[in-house]
């Protein structure tokens with residue numbers, strides 16, 4: 200806690216018979232961070248989350264959550280974590296309120312405050328319409344809210360959510376994301392998903408795992424760069440095309456320049472490929488100012504995380 | 519303690535809300551009443567003996583049916599993952615479930631009280647009714663039932679299929695009940711007879727239901743219950759070593 204690392208995973212390995220579900224993974228999650236946990240089906244996301252939440256122990260390596268070892272101090276960890284397992288399992292024959300009261304009681308909320316707490320959660324998760332029903336009678340979206348309410352009722356420091364939006368329709372996905380964002384402001388969150396826009400929409404950082412191996416760890420931006428080597432920049436300005444190309448090429452951070460189009464008005468559009476891990480945007484702006492060119496566009500190429508993901512998670516399999 | 523109570527409450531409510539529990543209870547009551555009144559107008563005391571000697575066989579099917587869903591359902595729904603990642607200890611979950619099923623059993627047994635009560639009220643005052651076998655019989659039913667429940671609960675923790683849990687529960691209970699019966703005792707080496715006789719669930723039940731309440735029989739039942747609850751805790755933990 201002192202070092203602000205809420206989750207610390209070191210060389211974690213987990214086997215199921217001959218399958219290595221998680222293979223020597225290490226990563227940290229800092230306090231307040233929202234970490235996206237990405238990987239294709241069978242990558243080891245769920246297994247990792249089960250280990251973080253003390254459902255399963257790792258075969259080797261160490262895992263600390265909220266400063267406690269998940270094996271040695273399992274109860275302390277479980278007190279501080281809210282967990283939404285994959286597919287949101289629920290007691291279908293139980294009433295919404297009864298279920299939340301049960302969780303509140305186990306979570307140690309004193310009996311005098313339980314009902315109030317449940318009411319708060321019903322409000323936060325917009326469950327008012329459905330409180331009289333058994334969970335089995337609810338639609339998928341409402342079940343997801345009950346799952347979220349269960350996860351959040353004790354106001355945990357750490358949230359672990361395994362594909363919280365899978366199986367929902369687009370509107371429900373947006374609602375659930377909004378809710379997570381709203382409640383997630385002061386919390387440390389790990390969300391697994393294979394929906395990439397979700398990561399760009401919600402996460403500060405993402406980890407990509409494939410076949411149990413960690414293949415990338417960084418901000419969505421860094422991941423895109425990692426996948427592509429670089430992100431091209433588009434520049435539109437009104438200088439003499441020869442001179443512009445030459446001067447852009449001379450910039451230290453630039454690897455290659457090519458003209459994309461040229462308009463009769465005198466403006467031309469160029470594609471600039473930066474050198475690996477460098478960003479020449481500022482230099483380009485300064486160059487335009489120094490030469491009194493009018494700069495009407497300075498934009499980054501849109502790289503989809505999908506592309507990067509595909510590249511990172513298929514590359515390894517081929518070798 | 520508080521956690522055990524919460525689990526107990528959750529499970530007991532689940533019984534109260536489920537039609538299956540009512541069906542079990544009604545079937546059990548119909549069968550016991552039938553056993554009871556079948557011979558009722560013929561002879562008085564023998565009726566009770568019949569009643570107490572047949573309930574173990576009814577229990578053999580009734581109790582695994584009560585306990586079969588307790589773990590299997592959690593596994594099937596996936597809620598086991600929620601339950602076991604809440605801040606509760608494994609033994610608290612096991613005990614909470616056990617006590618909930620035991621409460622249902624106690625209610626069911628209590629509902630059969632009118633039977634011996636009828637016997638007492640209308641029996642010939644000159645002969646009188648010996649209360650020993652009645653008290654002993656009910657105590658025996660509770661202890662034997664609790665032992666079957668511990669076995670059935672353990673069986674439920676082995677599978678996510680309730681039918682499998684039921685069959686395993688019936689089989690285990692049957693084996694443990696039968697090993698002390700004469701039919702088995704005649705067919706094993708005589709050196710083993712005292713061991714089997716002691717281990718058999720039925721032997722101890724017969725002692726108690728005769729009205730002879732011996733601490734050794736009670737300790738025996740409590741040991742069987744503790745043993746299977748312990749196995750249950752281990753089997754809940756087993757997910758970790760699979």
Ligand SMILES: Nc1ncnc2c1ncn2[C@@H]1O[C@H](COP(=O)(O)OP(=O)(O)O)[C@@H](O)[C@H]1O
Pocket residue numbers: 215216218219220238239240241242243244245246247
């Ligand atoms: N209980 C289990 N028994 C055997 N194999 C398992 C078990 N759980 C997961 N696996 C295997 O471990 C690998 C990782 O699975 P999982 O963690 O569920 O991946 P993800 O959540 O990323 O889809 C898969 O190959 C899966 O088949």
Ligand SMILES: [Mg+2]
Pocket residue numbers: 241244245246285361
């Ligand atoms: Mg998964």
